[in-house]
Amino acid sequence: MEKRMLKEDTDRVDGILKVTGRAKYFAEYELPGLTYGVLVTSTITKGKITALDTKAAENAPGVIAVVSHLNKPSAAAYEQEGGPQMKIFYTDKIFYNGQPIAMVVANTFERATHAASLVKATYAKEEFNTDFAKALKDPKAKKLQGQADYKRGIENAYKTAEVKLEERYFLPIETHNPMELHGMIADWRPNNQVTVYAKTQGVKSTQGTIANVFKIPPENIQVNSEFVGGGFGMALRTWPLEIATVMASKHIGKPVKVVITRAQMFTMVGNRPAAIQTIGLGADKDGKLTGITHRAYGETSTYENFTEGVVNMAKFMYQCDNVNTSYAIVPVDLGVPIWMRGPGEATGAFALESAIDEMAHALDMDPLDFRIKNDPETDQQKNKPFSSKNIKEAYKIGAEKIGWSNRKNKPGSLVEGQWQTGYGVSVGVFNANRGKASVKGILKADGSLLLQSATSDIGPGTGTGMTLIAHKLMKIPVDKITFELGDSSLPPAPSQGGSATLSTVGSAVNDVCEALKSTISELAIHSGMDPTANFVEVLKKNNLPAIEVTKESHSGKERDNYSMYSFSIHFVQVKVHALTGVVKVSKIVSVGDSGTIVSPKTARSQMLGGAVGGIGMALTEEAVIDHRYGRYINNNFADYHVPVNADVPEIDVNFINKPDPYINPMGAKGMGEIALIGFSAAVANAVFNATGKRIRSLPITPDKVLG
Amino acid sequence: MINFQYLRTSSAKSAIALLLKDKNAKFLAGGTNLIDLMKRGVTAPEKLIDINHVPLKQIEQVGSKIHIGALATNTAVAEHALIKEKLPLLSWALQAGASAQLRNVATVGGNMMQRTRCGYFYDTEMPCNKRQPGSGCGAMEGFNRMHAIFGTSEKCIAVHPSDMCVALAALDAEVVLANHKGERKIAFRDFHRLAGDTPQLDNNLKTDEMIIRLEIPVSNLAKNYHYLKVRDRASYAFALVSVAAAFELNNNKITDVRLAMGGVAHKPWRLTASEDFLKGKEASLSNFEKAAELAMKGAKGFGENNFKLKLAPNTIIEALNLAKSKA
Known part of the structure; x- marks a missing residue:
């Protein structure tokens, strides 16, 4: 096949099966x-x-x-x-x-x-207690260390800074509820x-x-x-x-x-645990951060501990010599939580990215300028260079697309009738993982390629991404490639979580394809053919119906030398009604900086889903418990509000799409988590810009805006 | 199994006759609320009388009134040309309710008969005087963010969840009810009840009666009107507060005005004091503000819903503003 016939993008390979009801889900087996x-x-x-x-x-x-x-x-x-x-x-x-x-x-x-x-x-x-806030105040209640304390430079340096702030942020329980x-x-x-x-x-x-x-x-x-x-983690x-x-x-x-x-x-399949966080920020008058303190408490159960990376981001996201974090978990009499999309980082980013906005305001700086000014060149936590990071470029693209220049630094400046307009920005970041996975490739004389791995697809389009990786390497038409997953008898792969599947399994697909190519090439030479001969002819000439290769793939030493993260920037425009407190997200621009985009269409869908989940986290989602009984009050889809279509404006998705030279052969970093991480803070920041009201407790419902 | 009898009939007369035989029977129309209640164990009727084939789906003008059959669907009413032209407030209110799918099957009569969405009412493990008289009110000192601020009783602070009914209360609709002896007509505003000592009763429909139709007078309220629903998301959410506002203007003087609120009481809450104040006054912001203030007399919060004490008057003002700007 000619190179120009190669597809850069394709529809979801199982899309037709899904929309026609032929995709069979677990409950449908008879x-x-x-x-x-x-x-x-x-x-x-x-x-x-x-x-x-x-x-x-x-x-x-x-x-x-x-x-x-x-x-x-x-x-x-x-x-x-x-x-x-x-x-x-x-x-x-x-x-x-x-x-x-x-x-x-x-x-x-x-x-x-x-x-x-x-x-x-x-x-x-x-006697019982399901009230997390109450448990925090109770000196007798258990508070367990969730993550080792972290300190770089002076502890609580923000307290002696020229400009300082210390604020508390609250996140309620959210449920995955796919x-x-x-x-x-x-x-x-x-x-x-x-x-x-x-x-x-x-x-x-x-x-x-x-x-x-x-x-x-x-x-x-x-x-x-x-x-x-x-799945979203549940x-x-x-x-x-x-x-x-x-x-x-x-x-x-x-x-x-x-x-x-x-x-x-x-009650049976976990949730995103409630969290109470305190952020202390210090800066000099010129807007350089001089101290970051992030202290978080997360909810857990009495029968099992659950921890997540709530305070990770504070350690490296901004250039600052003095950083300290702590994270404790507090047991209450509820079911054990579990990671929910963007897991702890999304919780932490709400607090940190709100506080960064608050500091920019205290300094009378544009929050985007403030972020750029404090953007680190290297990872100060790991003391390593970033494998790739294009945050400044992402800021620029997003700012232009949202129309950041229309934003006024003084809150409440853009008013049209009862509607106040505001702009907000936030960063998301998540570890760019790569684990160990095996893939089997069977190249057949009928011109098809079958790839198999015991990985999963909870929606991101695993099969589509893997197919495109193989398509580009093997130059086999997309419809001749099948990727089988979701079967424990296939070569092992890790669970789909932590935005790692494309990086992990995709690398194994890459290695299998390379191995198949060299096997074909060797066979061709062996049978007196041109080493670049088409594999169908090579297989036929050798009377082989198929060849089969299984490869295990994992990262090498590069992970020791570089700090690897995926980044995202979320820009939102909101309209807030002065009399009713209703917040409408009117425009979204998300920019993903996650290396090469292997499958543009499904990657875009990931970002769309993240933004919709982000609107939910920011404006509507809260699982409510009556603590007198320990029972959920709104345990249904009429009362637990996930965003509906009418809540979602057009979402402008952009990618930097530059390969990360170190992460894996594709140069692609994961993006399931970054699509959501930080989004809620962008909305909170935009609400502040619109109204001058800083809301530190999610979700931002009309009562809070009016209050 | 919780067994129940399912019957189907195609005339109002036979439906009423079947009802008379068994007081524990319930009419089944769209079923969008009743079936949920049965699944949740909140109600267990021994007999379901399916009335979907009863010919009560008419939407027509009879003299100076518009008649709407009890079995007309919410969608049919909301999208009917006659309603859009003469009673646009009703059309707007209907479209603010539920979701398109629900409106397609939910009927006018069913909308009137729907139960509160109070979480304590639906959880049979929780106390609720409405579901189980004497068991207590879970919401009073519990999660009452959605609950009433007007006309509450010590027994119940639930709200009626309908949007349609708020508009109908404002439009001076009447309800025609029938039993085996004949028909009677009552004002729509008197159809629903306050909770009082009998929170288990949502309305004044007698156990042997059936809702036949609505009769709504045609008025000059089709120009300056608005139905403003404030909710936690843009669609498919019950009102925190909603306001149906309509008035007739003559040289910027208000000659007729209707105001009703939803999400604030056990029944659609008509704002007569505000109406009386506005009549003959100029349609100005200061008068709207005064009307909103008057509307709040006797309002009482229960903690989580205290914000409604501010949101309600604000919503009245904004609904009036928007009604005025329609001209």
């Missing part, structure tokens, strides 16, 4: 003899189950079994001492409201649902052979967890998860409800399907 499990949940927040009356449920029509701690379905690891505190169906302890305490399995979903309502638990209640509900189909067969259809960000991780809990060899467990209807672990599904299948000897309810999505 197995012979399939049964349906429905979870019964605790209605108290803390204590013990003293009695569990399952009689009525067991006698209800269609019911096959009720599994709970009363019958402890066999799970070898849970039968031993130690391990997790909250061993599902092996404990009578209640750690939070909504904890699964039993599963009713019946021959239809409706019968299981009804029978589940007949299970009656009696409890011994204990459209697809969580669950699993588990089929435990004789001889301990298990097949599961899962909603997971890592088939190998699910396989490993099941192997560990049931103490059977991983090879016995087949995990299928070809299509995932959104499917990065195998949740107790999934273990329960496998237990139930083993117990009854039939396949069991569990799909949890929307309300259960708030």
Whole structure:
């Protein structure tokens, strides 16, 4: 094929399957003899189950079994001492409201649902606390170190700076709530052979967890998860409800399907934990930062600790000789959190990037100029050069596209009737990861290439990116390349998280393609052909239907020499209504600085999704708990507000698209997280610019704007 | 299984007859709220009488009134040329409610009959005097950001969630109700109730009655009107506060005016004191402000909803401003 025929971009390779309903998600698999499990949940927040009356449920029509701690379905690891505190169906302890305490399995979903309502638990209640802010104030409450304290230069140097500020920022619990509900189909067969259809960000991780809990060899467990209807981090672990599904299948000897309810999505599959952060910033009068202090508290559960990188960004994002951070986690009686898109960094960036804006205002500087003035040349935390960083160029592109020159530094300057206009900017940054992955490539005499890896696609378009990498190297038409994933029997790859898949698995695709090319070239020479001969002819000449190569790929020493990050800049224009406090995001310009863009269309979609998620984080999302009961109040899509189309303006996505010379053969860095990180601060900063009101508590709802 | 009987009928008369036989029966129209309530275990009717085939979908002018059948869908009403021309306030209010998909199946009668969206009402593990009289009010000292500031009782501070009903209260609509003995007509404003000591009752429809139609007088309120809904997102969210405003202007003098609020009370909240004040006055900002101030008499916050004490008058002022600027 001629080089000019190479495609720079392609539609999502599985797009047609998805929009025509032919993509099969876990809950859609029909197995012979399939049964349906429905979870019964605790209605108290803390204590013990003293009695569990399952009689009525067991006698209800269609019911096959009720599994709970009363019958402890066999799970070898849970039968031993130690391990997790909250061993599902092996404990009578209640750690939070909504904890699964039993599963009713019946021959239809409706019968299981009804029978589940007949299970009656009696409890011994204990005092509890689900209020994170209250726990922080309570001197008796546990505060555990979440990350080692960090100090560079003088601690709390901001306190003695010429210009200083110290502010507190609050983030509520947010939930991932992808459209697809969580669950699993588990089929435990004789001889301990298990097949599961899962909603997971890592088939190998699910396989490993099941192997560990049931103490059977991983090879016995087949995990299928070809299509995932959104993950955002919530499917990065195998949740107790999934273990329960496998237990139930083993117990009854039939396949069991569990799909949890929307309300259960708030309590069984983690969330972005609430956080309270304090930022101290000091600067000299010329606008050079002289001190950064970032102290954060994050929420965790009482039965398991969860930590994330809330204070990472403060350590290197700005040139400053004096930086100190601390991060503690505070247990409350709620389900354990999990990473949610942009994880801790998005939480931290809201605080840090708001504070940076506040400091620029205190200095009477344009916040963009202030950021440029304090942009570091090297990573002061790691004391290494950045592998690539084009932040200043990104600032320039974004500023021009949003019309930054229309912004007035004095808040509340742009008024039209009751609407006040403001502009805001923020930076996002996330570690540019690269892990270890294997890919198998099968090059066939029919001109096609099959690539296989046990990676996942929770939506970013993994198969599309991998196909384009292979397409460019092999010069095989896109429609002749198939990338298979979501199957634990394929060559191993890490879970899809931390924006690492393209970098990690893409590198293995690269290496496999290079190996296939050299094998073909050697075969050609061996059979007296031109070494650049077409592989179809080479294979035919050698009577080979196909050749196969498997490669494991990982990063080398370059990671020791460079600091590797992906960056993003978010510019937003907002309109704020002076009388009603309504905030409308009226314009968005996002600029991604994440190395080479391998798949422009899906990369753009990532940025669009990040911006929409960012609007939610900034303006609408908050999971509300009534702390008197420990129960969620708004556990449905009518009351937990994710942005709707009418909330989303046109999003102008731009990429620097310059290869990172060190990260991987493609020069491409991840971008799933940076699409969201920092966005909420850009909105908060724009609201301030519009109104002069600084809102340090998300989401920015009309009541806060008016207050 | 929670068994229930499903019946279908195609005439109002037989629907009423079926209802008379079983007081625990419920009419099923669009089902956009009722089915949710059944799934959540909030209600468990023994009999569902599907009335979707009853011919009550008319939208027509009869003399000086516009008649809207109880089974006309929200979309059909909102998009009907007659409504857009003569009762645009109603059209706007309808389009501010729910989502396009819900409006396509939700009916006028069902909209009137929808229950509050108070989270305590929907969670059967929580106290709620409306769902279970005597169990207490979870919202009073709990999460009451969405709750009422007017006409509250010690038993319940829930709000009626409808947008359509706010416009209908403002437009002096009447409701025609029927039982096996015949029809009666009541003012729309008297259809819904305050919670008082009986928060379990949302309205004055009797257990043997069926909503037949609305009758709305045609007035000169089709020019200066606005339905302003303040909410947490631009669509598919219930009102924090909404205001239906319409007036008739003669040389910038207000000759007729209607004001009603949503999201603030157990029923659509008509602002008669503000109307009385504005009548005969100039359509000026200072008069709008005074009208808004008058509207707030007796308002009371419960903590999380205190912001409505400021948002409500602001929204009244802005709705009047926008109604005025329509000219």
